[in-house]
Amino acid sequence: xxxxxxxxxxxxxxxxxxxxxxxxxxxxxxxxxxxxxxxxxxxxxxxxxxxxxxxxxxxxxxxxxxxxxxxxxxxxxxxxxxxxxxxxxxxxxxxxxxxxxxxxxxxxxxxxxxxxxxxxxxxxxxxxxxxxxxxxxxxxxxxxxxxxxxxxxxxxxxxxxxxxxxxxxxxxxxxxxxxxxxxxxxxxxxxxx
Amino acid sequence: xxxxxxxxxxxxxxxxxxxxxxxxxxxxxxxxxxxxxxxxxxxxxxxxxxxxxxxxxxxxxxxxxxxxxxxxxxxxxxxxxxxxxxxxxxxxxxxxxxxxxxxxxxxxxxxxxxxxxxxxxxxxxxxxxxxxxxxxxxxxxxxxxxxxxxxxxxxxxxxxxxxxxxxxxxxxxxxxxxxxxxxxxxxxxxxxx
Numbered sequence: 001x002x003x004x005x006x007x008x009x010x011x012x013x014x015x016x017x018x019x020x021x022x023x024x025x026x027x028x029x030x031x032x033x034x035x036x037x038x039x040x041x042x043x044x045x046x047x048x049x050x051x052x053x054x055x056x057x058x059x060x061x062x063x064x065x066x067x068x069x070x071x072x073x074x075x076x077x078x079x080x081x082x083x084x085x086x087x088x089x090x091x092x093x094x095x096x097x098x099x100x101x102x103x104x105x106x107x108x109x110x111x112x113x114x115x116x117x118x119x120x121x122x123x124x125x126x127x128x129x130x131x132x133x134x135x136x137x138x139x140x141x142x143x144x145x146x147x148x149x150x151x152x153x154x155x156x157x158x159x160x161x162x163x164x165x166x167x168x169x170x171x172x173x174x175x176x177x178x179x180x181x182x183x184x185x186x187x188x189x190x191x192x193x
Numbered sequence: 194x195x196x197x198x199x200x201x202x203x204x205x206x207x208x209x210x211x212x213x214x215x216x217x218x219x220x221x222x223x224x225x226x227x228x229x230x231x232x233x234x235x236x237x238x239x240x241x242x243x244x245x246x247x248x249x250x251x252x253x254x255x256x257x258x259x260x261x262x263x264x265x266x267x268x269x270x271x272x273x274x275x276x277x278x279x280x281x282x283x284x285x286x287x288x289x290x291x292x293x294x295x296x297x298x299x300x301x302x303x304x305x306x307x308x309x310x311x312x313x314x315x316x317x318x319x320x321x322x323x324x325x326x327x328x329x330x331x332x333x334x335x336x337x338x339x340x341x342x343x344x345x346x347x348x349x350x351x352x353x354x355x356x357x358x359x360x361x362x363x364x365x366x367x368x369x370x371x372x373x374x375x376x377x378x379x380x381x382x383x384x385x386x
Contacts, residue, residue, distance in 0.1 A: 029306040058252035063259035113222040
């Protein structure tokens with residue numbers, strides 16, 4: 001998606017350790033007009049899929065997923081890290097390793113909001129090693145629901161998450177895929193799509 | 194706001210300990226059409242204020258704030274709990290006590306995204322004792338920015354947060370204010386607005 005690639009080139013900052021900071025428009029300060037353009041694009045890409053719900057994970061996926069949900073006219077559910085005392089009743093649980101935060105989270109979704117009737121689009125801001133998406137798919141499969149696809153804003157194409165998901169037959173639509181990036185020059189190379 | 198009050202009566206569940214569960218439409222599964230109606234209402238209520246940015250806190254405020262930001266045509270920033278290794282550089286910090294989670298969080302916003310030029314609308318899902326909003330106002334004041342108002346979906350009017358904020362002269366617009374609720378009968382009494 002050219003609009004997103006151009007925005008990453010303009011406002012993204014490449015840091016040592018394969019870190020791309022996009023906190024000025026994607027995951028700290030957030031440009032909801034851009035998210036609406038992304039929502040339109042995913043709606044076009046997944047037009048053939050009977051999506052009735054969007055699933056994401058807190059925190060940085062939530063805003064994108066909420067804006068995108070408008071384009072599908074469906075509710076959005078976010079998986080929660082750790083247990084809240086307010087979140088009683090039965091829930092699906094999984095564990096997700098976060099490289100960013102260097103820890104493992106228990107992640108939960110109430111059983112009320114995922115069922116075998118559901119056809120889910122997973123939305124997240126980044127895909128690198130794929131741990132977060134793997135965890136969300138595990139929750140969906142625990143419910144007997146159908147994974148219709150995965151929509152990612154920025155995929156780090158030089159990490160294995162995207163390939164592993166696609167090799168499993170899961171449809172992954174990443175709006176920008178980074179082949180390589182260089183912290184010393186700031187250069188970012190995107191995969192042709 | 195009648196639409197929100199009706200939805201709370203229909204789908205909210207009153208639990209012992211003054212807990213109101215609205216996780217089927219507000220803060221776990223989320224009804225973005227409802228959030229758009231809330232955004233319209235806040236835009237009407239704050240039409241006279243020169244708001245150029247919306248500030249919320251992860252996680253359950255994010256979706257509401259993102260949808261509402263569309264109605265003001267401004268970016269949204271969410272304050273983050275604890276420190277991410279990706280969030281380098283200078284930041285404003287405060288501490289927020291969570292009664293729900295029975296712990297205190299360090300909460301941060303990058304200095305890049307709050308400045309003395311900013312006129313901020315704070316958005317959150319709940320207002321009870323006011324700790325979260327107090328923390329967000331502390332961050333705004335650290336930046337020398339202006340608090341134009343606070344928009345809350347559901348205020349627990351029998352707790353002191355709203356009164357304390359209004360007594361300080363802060364404009365608080367809660368779309369539903371609960372005067373009392375009864376876990377044994379499920380009855381919810383809203384304040385007339």
